Amino acid sequence: MRLSEAGELRLVDLLKRRFVKNARGVVLGIGDDSAVIRPRLKNMLLTTDMMVEGVHFDLGWITPFQLGYKLVSVNVSDIYAMGGHPEFMLLDFAAPGYFKQEQFDSLLKGIETALKTYKLSLIGGDISAAERLILSATVTGHTAKILRRSGANIGDFIYVTGNLGDSACGLEVLKRIGRTVMIEKNEKIDFGPGRKTVGPLVRRHLMPVARDPQRFSRRATAMIDISDGLFIDLSRLCKESGVGANIYAGKIPISEELRRTSEYLSLSPLDLAVGGGEDYELLFTAPSDIKIDAFCIGEITGGQLRVIDQKGKNKKINIKGYRHFAL
Amino acid sequence: MRLSEAGELRLVDLLKRRFVKNARGVVLGIGDDSAVIRPRLKNMLLTTDMMVEGVHFDLGWITPFQLGYKLVSVNVSDIYAMGGHPEFMLLDFAAPGYFKQEQFDSLLKGIETALKTYKLSLIGGDISAAERLILSATVTGHTAKILRRSGANIGDFIYVTGNLGDSACGLEVLKRIGRTVMIEKNEKIDFGPGRKTVGPLVRRHLMPVARDPQRFSRRATAMIDISDGLFIDLSRLCKESGVGANIYAGKIPISEELRRTSEYLSLSPLDLAVGGGEDYELLFTAPSDIKIDAFCIGEITGGQLRVIDQKGKNKKINIKGYRHFAL
Numbered sequence: 001m002r003l004s005e006a007g008e009l010r011l012v013d014l015l016k017r018r019f020v021k022n023a024r025g026v027v028l029g030i031g032d033d034s035a036v037i038r039p040r041l042k043n044m045l046l047t048t049d050m051m052v053e054g055v056h057f058d059l060g061w062i063t064p065f066q067l068g069y070k071l072v073s074v075n076v077s078d079i080y081a082m083g084g085h086p087e088f089m090l091l092d093f094a095a096p097g098y099f100k101q102e103q104f105d106s107l108l109k110g111i112e113t114a115l116k117t118y119k120l121s122l123i124g125g126d127i128s129a130a131e132r133l134i135l136s137a138t139v140t141g142h143t144a145k146i147l148r149r150s151g152a153n154i155g156d157f158i159y160v161t162g163n164l165g166d167s168a169c170g171l172e173v174l175k176r177i178g179r180t181v182m183i184e185k186n187e188k189i190d191f192g193p194g195r196k197t198v199g200p201l202v203r204r205h206l207m208p209v210a211r212d213p214q215r216f217s218r219r220a221t222a223m224i225d226i227s228d229g230l231f232i233d234l235s236r237l238c239k240e241s242g243v244g245a246n247i248y249a250g251k252i253p254i255s256e257e258l259r260r261t262s263e264y265l266s267l268s269p270l271d272l273a274v275g276g277g278e279d280y281e282l283l284f285t286a287p288s289d290i291k292i293d294a295f296c297i298g299e300i301t302g303g304q305l306r307v308i309d310q311k312g313k314n315k316k317i318n319i320k321g322y323r324h325f326a327l
Numbered sequence: 328m329r330l331s332e333a334g335e336l337r338l339v340d341l342l343k344r345r346f347v348k349n350a351r352g353v354v355l356g357i358g359d360d361s362a363v364i365r366p367r368l369k370n371m372l373l374t375t376d377m378m379v380e381g382v383h384f385d386l387g388w389i390t391p392f393q394l395g396y397k398l399v400s401v402n403v404s405d406i407y408a409m410g411g412h413p414e415f416m417l418l419d420f421a422a423p424g425y426f427k428q429e430q431f432d433s434l435l436k437g438i439e440t441a442l443k444t445y446k447l448s449l450i451g452g453d454i455s456a457a458e459r460l461i462l463s464a465t466v467t468g469h470t471a472k473i474l475r476r477s478g479a480n481i482g483d484f485i486y487v488t489g490n491l492g493d494s495a496c497g498l499e500v501l502k503r504i505g506r507t508v509m510i511e512k513n514e515k516i517d518f519g520p521g522r523k524t525v526g527p528l529v530r531r532h533l534m535p536v537a538r539d540p541q542r543f544s545r546r547a548t549a550m551i552d553i554s555d556g557l558f559i560d561l562s563r564l565c566k567e568s569g570v571g572a573n574i575y576a577g578k579i580p581i582s583e584e585l586r587r588t589s590e591y592l593s594l595s596p597l598d599l600a601v602g603g604g605e606d607y608e609l610l611f612t613a614p615s616d617i618k619i620d621a622f623c624i625g626e627i628t629g630g631q632l633r634v635i636d637q638k639g640k641n642k643k644i645n646i647k648g649y650r651h652f653a654l
Contacts, residue, residue, distance in 0.1 A: 027473065034409045046363075049453050081360035090374075090465060124374065125375055128383070129382050130379045134461055138417060149360070
C-alpha cells in the first residue's frame with residue numbers, strides 16, 4: 001500500500017502502537033499536540049539534524065531501514081559529542097505519496113533498532129507530504145559535564161576514537177555497485193577486493209554507530225564529532241577554541257580495509273581519511289600528561305592548522321579544498 | 328549573494344550573531360554540536376512541525392519573512408494547545424543553492440519577529456542544502472497543568488477562540504492574485520471586496536498569530552489547535568476522549584470579511600470555516616456550568632460527531648470529505 005492511501009491519521013496510529021512504551025521520564029508520548037516529559041535536574045542537550053533525499057542520501061543505495069538507523073546515529077552523535085547521554089527523540093517525516101507503507105515500516109524498524117542501541121525513546125514528531133523523502137530528528141540528552149568545542153588548550157593532544165575514511169570509501173563502493181546492499185541481513189558484496197574487505201566500509205557508511213564518549217569525557221577538554229570530515233571538523237573545534245593544530249598524517253588511523261579498497265579504486269586513503277565525512281568518530285583534545293585510550297593524531301598549537309607528512313614536511317591545511325558540503 | 332556562495336559556516340556565524348542573546352535558562356546557544364539548557368522543574372513540552380515548499384507553501388505568494396513568522400507560530404500553537412508557555416526553539420533549514428542571502432536574512436527577520444511576539448529563544452539547529460526550501464522547527468515549552476486532547480467529558484461545552492475560515496479564504500485570494508503581498512509592510516491588496524475586507528484574511532493565512540490559552544487553561548478539560556480544519560481537529564479531540572459532539576453551524580464564528588469575500592468568490596463561508604485549515608485558533612472543552620469568554624459552538628455527547636444547521640436539521644460529520652491533507 002502506498003502512503004497516499006494510508007493517510008496521516010493511520011500512520012500516526014501505527015507510530016503510537018509501535019513506540020508507546022512507558023519510558024522513564026515520559027509523561028505523554030506520540031499523539032497529542034506536544035510530547036510531555038519530566039526533565040532531569042541536569043544540563044539538558046538539544047540537537048537536530050535533517051536528511052534530504054537527493055542531497056544526503058540516494059534510495060538507490062541506501063534502504064529505508066538503514067536510513068532510519070543512520071538518522072538516529074547522526075543525531076545521537078551530536079549528543080555524545082557534548083559528553084551527553086541521549087534520552088528522547090522527535091521525528092519529522094515527509095514523503096512522496098508513492099512511498100510504500102512497507103518502506104515506511106522498514107524505516108521505522110531501522111529507527112527502532114537504533115533507539116534500542118542507544119537506549120533512546122521516540123516521543124513525538126510530525127508527518128507530512130513532500131516531493132522527496134525528508135527526515136529530520138531532534139534528540140535530547142543530559143549531562144553533568146558539558147564538552148564544548150571551545151575548551152582546547154595549547155599543548156593539549158588531539159585524539160580520534162577510531163578509523164577515518166571508511167564511510168567515504170564505503171560510499172564510493174556503493175556508487176560503483178549502484179544498488180542497495182542489505183547489510184542488516186548480512187548480504188554479501190561481490191566487489192573488488194572482496195566481501196570481507198568491502199563489507200565493513202559499506203556498513204560504516206550505511207549504518208554508522210555513534211561513539212559513546214563516556215571513557216574520555218572526564219578528561220577531555222574539547223570535543224566534536226566528525227560528520228563533515230576530519231579537517232573541517234578540526235577547523236571548527238580550533239576556531240571555537242581560538243587555537244591552531246599540528247596533525248601528523250602518519251598517525252591518522254586508517255583501516256586495512258580502507259587501504260586495500262582505496263588502492264583498488266585508485267583513491268588516496270589519506271585524502272578519504274582527512275576529507276571524507278560521516279565516520280561519526282569523535283575528535284577531542286586532552287592534556288598531554290594524561291593517558292588516553294584513543295588515537296593521538298597531533299597537538300594543539302598557538303599557530304595555524306598544519307599537517308605534517310611522514311617525511312616531516314609540514315603544510316598549511318586548506319579546509320576550502322575539503323568543504324565538500326556547501327549550500 | 329546566493330547561499331551556495333555564502334556557505335554553511337558563514338550562515339551559522341550569521342545565526343550566532345543574530346540570535347545569541349543570554350536568554351534565561353540557556354547554558355549554550357547556537358554553534359556547538361548541541362544546545363544546552365537548564366530545564367525548569369515542570370512538565371516540559373516538545374513539539375516539531377515541518378514546512379515544505381510545494382506542499383505547505385508556495386514562494387509565489389508567501390515571502391520569506393512571512394514564512395519565518397508562520398513557522399514559529401505553527402509550532403508555538405502546538406505548545407499553547409497543551410496549555411503551555413513556549414520557551415526554546417531549534418531550526419532546521421534546507422534550501423536550494425539559488426536561494427539568496429537576502430531571502431535568508433528576511434526569513435530570519437520573520438523568525439526573529441515571531442520569537443519576540445511569543446518570548447521564545449532560538450538556541451540551535453541545522454543548515455543544509457536541498458532542491459526545495461524546507462523548514463522545520465522544534466519548540467519546547469513548560470506547563471504546570473497539561474491540557475490533553477483526551478480530557479473531554481460528555482456534557483462539556485465546546486469552544487473556539489476566534490473566527491474560523493479566514494486563513495483558508497485568504498489562501499484562495501492569494502491564489503487568485505498570484506503574487507506575494509508584503510502585509511508586514513502594510514502593502515494594500517487591490518482585490519474584489521477591497522483592501523479592508525481582504526487584508527485581514529490574507530494576513531491570517533500568511534502570518535497567523537497563535538492563541539495563548541492562559542485565560543482558559545485552568546478551566547478547560549481538553550484542547551487542540553485548529554491546524555487542519557475544525558472538523559478534522561474536532562474528530563481528533565473526540566477520538567482521544569472517546570466521545571462524540573454536536574456542533575451548531577449557526578454558532579461557528581465567521582468574520583464579516585469572510586462572508587463578503589467568500590460571496591465574491593462564490594465559496595461557502597461555512598465550508599471554509601469547518602473544512603479550511605491553518606486558522607490556529609484553539610478548540611477546547613470546558614464544563615457547561617462555567618462561564619468562558621470564548622465562542623461556544625456545541626457540546627460533547629456520547630454519540631457521533633454531528634452538525635446541526637440553523638433549521639435544526641442534524642447530519643453526521645464525515646471527516647473524510649474534509650481530509651484535504653493526506654500523504
